[in-house]
Amino acid sequence: MGEYAVGTPDEQRSVHLGTVNNSAIGIGSGNTVTNTNTTTNHAAPPRDPAHEELLLAVRQLRADLDRLVTTDTTTVLDAELVSTEEEIEEEGRATPGRLARLRAALTAAGPSVEVLASGAAAVAAVGSLLGG
Numbered sequence: 001m002g003e004y005a006v007g008t009p010d011e012q013r014s015v016h017l018g019t020v021n022n023s024a025i026g027i028g029s030g031n032t033v034t035n036t037n038t039t040t041n042h043a044a045p046p047r048d049p050a051h052e053e054l055l056l057a058v059r060q061l062r063a064d065l066d067r068l069v070t071t072d073t074t075t076v077l078d079a080e081l082v083s084t085e086e087e088i089e090e091e092g093r094a095t096p097g098r099l100a101r102l103r104a105a106l107t108a109a110g111p112s113v114e115v116l117a118s119g120a121a122a123v124a125a126v127g128s129l130l131g132g
Helices: 049-065 072-091 096-108 117-130
Strands: none
Touching: 049 072, 049 117, 072 096, 096 117
């Protein structure tokens, strides 16, 4: 909002308004002002420790996959890792269906990811969430 002067030229009093954000202004007698500010909370949903552990393992494994020769199974695994990471970030947890798909992708890419400590951590984290 720019600066505005209120009043007639022969009056000594004036009101000057600079920048106004998230506010309501009433000028003069008899005015009623109501101001309601709403704030949207975009905070991440809370995560239980098991999903937090999985999220860390997923991120580490994705970084480690860059060190391997890309194959069809590592490409599928990377896509599942991306989807799992997004789901945990947005929902605070991965659904059982997502975990099952991730487990299948980890199993299929087994020989490629077995050599990575992050692969073993991801397998363990998925196993603890799915039970087994």
